[in-house]
Amino acid sequence: xxxxxxxxxxxxxxxxxxxxxxxxxxHVVQSAVSRQLQxxxxxxxxxxxxxxxxxxxxxxxxxxxxxxxxEQIHQAKKNIISxxxxxRDNRNGTLHIATTHTQAKYLLPVPxxxxxxxxxxxxxxxxxxxxxxLIDLLHQHQADIAICTEKLAEDDRLILRPCYQWHHLAIxxxxxxxxxxxxxxxxxxxxxxxxxxxGYTGRTAIEKAFNDxxxxxxxILAAADSDVIKTYVRLGLGVGIIAETAYEPEKDSDLxxxxxSRLIPASVTKIAYLKQLYLPSYCRYFIDALLKEAxxxxxxxxxx
Amino acid sequence: xxxxxxxxxxxxxxxxxxxxxxxxxxHVVQSAVSRQLQxxxxxxxxxxxxxxxxxxxxxxxxxxxxxxxxEQIHQAKKNIISxxxxxRDNRNGTLHIATTHTQAKYLLPVPxxxxxxxxxxxxxxxxxxxxxxLIDLLHQHQADIAICTEKLAEDDRLILRPCYQWHHLAIxxxxxxxxxxxxxxxxxxxxxxxxxxxGYTGRTAIEKAFNDxxxxxxxILAAADSDVIKTYVRLGLGVGIIAETAYEPEKDSDLxxxxxSRLIPASVTKIAYLKQLYLPSYCRYFIDALLKEAxxxxxxxxxx
DNA sequence: TTGCGTTACGACTCTCGTAAGGATG
DNA sequence: CATCCTTACGAGAGTCGTAACGCAA
Numbered sequence: 290x291x292x293x294x295x296x297x298x299x300x301x302x303x304x305x306x307x308x309x310x311x312x313x314x315x316h317v318v319q320s321a322v323s324r325q326l327q328x329x330x331x332x333x334x335x336x337x338x339x340x341x342x343x344x345x346x347x348x349x350x351x352x353x354x355x356x357x358x359x360e361q362i363h364q365a366k367k368n369i370i371s372x373x374x375x376x377r378d379n380r381n382g383t384l385h386i387a388t389t390h391t392q393a394k395y396l397l398p399v400p401x402x403x404x405x406x407x408x409x410x411x412x413x414x415x416x417x418x419x420x421x422x423l424i425d426l427l428h429q430h431q432a433d434i435a436i437c438t439e440k441l442a443e444d445d446r447l448i449l450r451p452c453y454q455w456h457h458l459a460i461x462x463x464x465x466x467x468x469x470x471x472x473x474x475x476x477x478x479x480x481x482x483x484x485x486x487x488g489y490t491g492r493t494a495i496e497k498a499f500n501d502x503x504x505x506x507x508x509i510l511a512a513a514d515s516d517v518i519k520t521y522v523r524l525g526l527g528v529g530i531i532a533e534t535a536y537e538p539e540k541d542s543d544l545x546x547x548x549x550s551r552l553i554p555a556s557v558t559k560i561a562y563l564k565q566l567y568l569p570s571y572c573r574y575f576i577d578a579l580l581k582e583a584x585x586x587x588x589x590x591x592x593x
Numbered sequence: 594x595x596x597x598x599x600x601x602x603x604x605x606x607x608x609x610x611x612x613x614x615x616x617x618x619x620h621v622v623q624s625a626v627s628r629q630l631q632x633x634x635x636x637x638x639x640x641x642x643x644x645x646x647x648x649x650x651x652x653x654x655x656x657x658x659x660x661x662x663x664e665q666i667h668q669a670k671k672n673i674i675s676x677x678x679x680x681r682d683n684r685n686g687t688l689h690i691a692t693t694h695t696q697a698k699y700l701l702p703v704p705x706x707x708x709x710x711x712x713x714x715x716x717x718x719x720x721x722x723x724x725x726x727l728i729d730l731l732h733q734h735q736a737d738i739a740i741c742t743e744k745l746a747e748d749d750r751l752i753l754r755p756c757y758q759w760h761h762l763a764i765x766x767x768x769x770x771x772x773x774x775x776x777x778x779x780x781x782x783x784x785x786x787x788x789x790x791x792g793y794t795g796r797t798a799i800e801k802a803f804n805d806x807x808x809x810x811x812x813i814l815a816a817a818d819s820d821v822i823k824t825y826v827r828l829g830l831g832v833g834i835i836a837e838t839a840y841e842p843e844k845d846s847d848l849x850x851x852x853x854s855r856l857i858p859a860s861v862t863k864i865a866y867l868k869q870l871y872l873p874s875y876c877r878y879f880i881d882a883l884l885k886e887a888x889x890x891x892x893x894x895x896x897x
Numbered sequence: 898t899t900g901c902g903t904t905a906c907g908a909c910t911c912t913c914g915t916a917a918g919g920a921t922g
Numbered sequence: 923c924a925t926c927c928t929t930a931c932g933a934g935a936g937t938c939g940t941a942a943c944g945c946a947a
Contacts, residue, residue, distance in 0.1 A: 290670065291596055293912095308927065321913055323927060333677035343920060343927045351680045354871070358669040358676075361869075365662040365669070366594070372662075373637035376655045567658070613901060625938055627902060647902045647945065 292366065294329040295359045297322055298337065302356065306338060306345035361565075368567035375569040382569055383412045387423045387432035390514045391490045392558060395534040396436070396453075396586070400578040407578075408571045419513070420488050427563055433572055435561045436579070438491050450560045450576070453583030456550035457491060458536050460522050460529040467528060468545040474552050478504040481527030483518045486511040490532050491556035498553040519544065532556075534586065558583070596670065598633040599663045601626055602641065606660065610642060610649035665869070672871035679873040686873055687716045691727045691736035694818045695794045696862060699838040700740070700757075700890070704882040711882075712875045723817070724792050731867055737876055739865045740883070742795050754864045754880070757887030760854035761795060762840050764826050764833040771832060772849040778856050782808040785831030787822045790815040794836050795860035802857040823848065836860075838890065862887070 297311060304310035312322045330336050337352040338345045348356060374382065384404070388397065393415060401413065416432060423435040424444060436452065459477065461467050470476065478499060485492045492511075499506050509527055512518050515535035522529035522544060529544075530553075536546045560576055562568060568576075601615060608614035616626045634640050641656040642649045652660060678686065688708070692701065697719060705717065720736060727739040728748060740756065763781065765771050774780065782803060789796045796815075803810050813831055816822050819839035826833035826848065833848075834857075840850045864880055866872060872880075 290673075292594065309925080317912095318914055319927075320915085320929080324912080324929090327928085333673070334681045335677055341921085344922095344925095345927090351676055354676050355673050358672045358871075361669040362666050365665040368662045369594075369637070369659050372655060372658050373639055377638045567662075611901080621937095622939055623902070624904080624940085627904090628937085631903085645946095649902090 290329065290332055292362070294325050295362055297325055297329075298352075298356060298359050299363060301326075301338075301345070302348075306347060308345065364565050368565075371567045371569060375567075375571075379570045380408060380410045382571060383414060384572060384575060385414045385416065385432045386434055386436065386575075387416045387418060387426045388436040389420060389423075389438075389489060390417055391485075391532055391535055392436045392438075393417055394515070395532070396558065396583065397579070400575060400582045403578045403582075404571075404575045407574060411571050419486075424561070427561065430566075433562060433566070433568065434576065436558065437561075438556050438558045439488055439493060446564055447561045448564050450580070452558045452560050452580060453587045454555045454557050455491075455533050455587070456548070456555055457495060457530050457553045458533050459547040459549055460519065460531060460536060460541070460544045461547070462523065462525060463543060463545055465528070465545070467547065472547055472549070472552065474499055474502050474504055477528060477530075477552075478506045480507075481509040482506045482530060483510040483512075483521050483527050484508060484530040485515075485518070486513050489513050490515075491553075494554050494556045495530055594633065594636055596666070598629050599666055601629055601633075602656075602660060602663050603667060605630075605642075605649070606652075610651060612649065668869050672869075675871045675873060679871075679875075683874045684712060684714045686875060687718060688876060688879060689718045689720065689736045690738055690740065690879075691720045691722060691730045692740040693724060693727075693742075693793060694721055695789075695836055695839055696740045696742075697721055698819070699836070700862065700887065701883070704879060704886045707882045707886075708875075708879045711878060715875050723790075728865070731865065734870075737866060737870070737872065738880065740862065741865075742860045742862045743792055743797055750868055751865045752868050754884070756862045756864050756884060757891045758859045758861045759795075759837050759891075760852070760859055761799060761834050761857045762837050763851040763853055764823065764835060764840065764845070764848045765851070766827060766829060767847060767849055769832075769849070771851065776851055776853070776856065778803055778806050778808055781832060781834075781856075782810045784811075785813040786810045786834060787814040787816075787825050787831050788812060788834040789819075789822070790817050793817050794819075795857075798858050798860045799834055 293315075297315065300311045300314050301308070304314060308322050308326070309319050312319045315322065326338075330338075333351075333355075335351060336349055337355055339347045339349055339352075386397070397415075404411075404413070416426060418426060420437045420440040423432070423437055424440065424447070426432040427435050427447065459467070459472070467476070467480065484495060487493075487496075490513075510518070510521055515531045518529045518531055519535075519541065521527075530549065533546075536544075538546075560579065597619075601619065604615045604618050605612070608618060612626050612630070613623050616623045619626065630642075634642075637655075637659075639655060640653055641659055643651045643653055643656075690701070701719075708715075708717070720730060722730060724741045724743040727736070727741055728744065728751070730736040731739050731751065763771070763776070771780070771784065788799060791797075791800075794817075814822070814825055819835045822833045822835055823839075823845065825831075834853070837850075840848070864883065
């Protein structure tokens with residue numbers, strides 16, 4: 290029983306239980322993996338794979354369970370390497386961030402800049418994806434940390450850190466009647482609405498607010514991207530509902546921002562990462578920088 | 594990097610970081626472990642142990658972290674072996690139960706008997722200890738499951754399964770004035786009390802009930818063992834407060850049991866085991882038998 | 898001097914690669 | 923008959939044990 294055999298199990302799962310392909314992936318010949326698998330199974334005393342004659346078809350019930358432990362071992366091994374690399378030289382490495390457009394554009398720029406100053410040699414990969422996919426990216430080890438507002442609940446393999454709390458704004462062109470009118474959800478509901486796609490940036494909070502009053506707003510455009518929403522608001526398509534961070538007073542001076550904090554409940558943007566994953570020191574630095582930035586932003590939001 | 598090297602790290606920790614003793618424990622010569630350690634550290638690129646000249650003194654900060662992962666790997670490896678053994682032949686093995694006297698005597702007999710019928714070849718080791726120690730026994734892998742009422746909260750490495758809810762009884766000799774009197778905590782508090790040792794069998798619930806009414810009962814005898822309490826109650830030392838399961842109508846016909854369910858809040862006995870530990874099928878069978886028995890007991894308690 | 902750890906070297910074991918063989922669709 | 927897996931055997935890498943050495947209490 291050794292680490293290579295466990296690695297073989299993992300590779301076999303990734304190659305449709307094909308020994309030849311697994312051998313290729315592991316840079317050894319077929320016969321070698323064949324023998325290693327036999328050795329492992331004979332040591333365990335019972336088969337790990339379902340077989341049809343000689344062909345492997347899938348995992349036995351035992352195999353399923355074993356694979357979970359193998360994943361644990363694989364992760365722990367990776368963590369050890371990651372820790373050692375971190376200790377030896379924490380100025381090299383890569384930071385994989387998975388987030389949504391809104392966070393990437395309006396929350397992350399400052400912390401990322403600070404991060405680059407502190408760790409100029411660390412590469413930053415930023416992946417933009419849908420909130421639902423962010424968690425998958427974490428589990429697939431394609432991202433170290435995920436930052437988003439939605440769909441980050443009830444996964445006990447994740448550590449969730451609340452980052453900052455914010456509200457939505459309504460945006461309209463200056464000449465729009467709503468710019469001066471008394472604001473209510475009922476009033477909003479008769480306007481054509483432009484806001485985030487379902488599952489993005491507090492959209493569920495928006496829907497909930499309307500639904501609670503039995504209102505059904507006419508959402509004529511949904512985008513993952515605040516800028517798209519702004520663009521179509523400028524074209525007069527209707528009222529935009531966006532995150533308060535996404536409103537830039539200077540650039541968006543042609544738009545009027547209307548506070549919705551008393552109409553739509555607050556959303557909380559969170560940082561998530563795998564419980565069992567070791568985060569290198571630069572990664573923890575980034576999280577700290579992000580939390581600090583979020584705190585500043587929250588403070589400002591409170592003042593306005 | 595291989596499993597033996599990780600095992601070496603574990604053994605070194607158990608032998609005061611003494612290479613010679615570690616070598617002995619691993620049934621190889623000194624020089625072998627010396628070299629393996631060097632290989633590992635050179636692969637990691639940074640030392641795992643603090644050194645004074647050549648002597649090992651302890652773990653480096655890196656070492657501390659690495660050891661956590663090594664423990665994970667060790668546990669996962671043990672789980673794989675355990676799973677395979679379970680699949681190959683689930684009629685052999687050992688069930689290590691850690692519990693307190695009360696549970697061992699009054700809750701476990703029926704499930705244990707059922708268990709022996711189902712798995713006659715499995716040895717049962719039952720360890721009696723204090724509730725505080727039960728959790729340590731789990732973490733030290735000296736017990737598979739722990740059964741008790743107290744101190745089983747807020748350890749996220751454990752899985753806790755509520756087993757059954759029960760109340761305390763007061764017991765007095767037949768001729769005792771309390772046997773016929775109206776019962777209240779205030780009335781009880783003036784009597785000499787005999788009950789469980791602190792931390793045992795719902796003792797905290799008893800204390801809380803009295804403290805909430807600002808009463809300070811005179812506990813003249815505390816024992817881990819219900820039978821000890823009964824014995825001294827029979828000798829007329831005072832009023833005993835025991836778990837309802839510990840009162841046996843036939844054997845204890847010389848004692849009067851007084852329901853305290855409206856005076857002292859219910860206690861919940863729980864089953865605990867390590868989250869990361871694989872439980873063989875016989876172990877799960879025992880837990881199921883125990884839960885079933887507890888349900889029956891609860892049902893009866895509800896009827897009386 | 899004793900206890901502990903390292904270094905050097907030969908022996909052994911284990912794993913791999915080559916090559917040939919058997920089964921399956 | 924092409925794909926996939928197993929078996930046999932020799933070569934090479936890796937690990938161990940013996941033994942000699944270095945260092946500190």
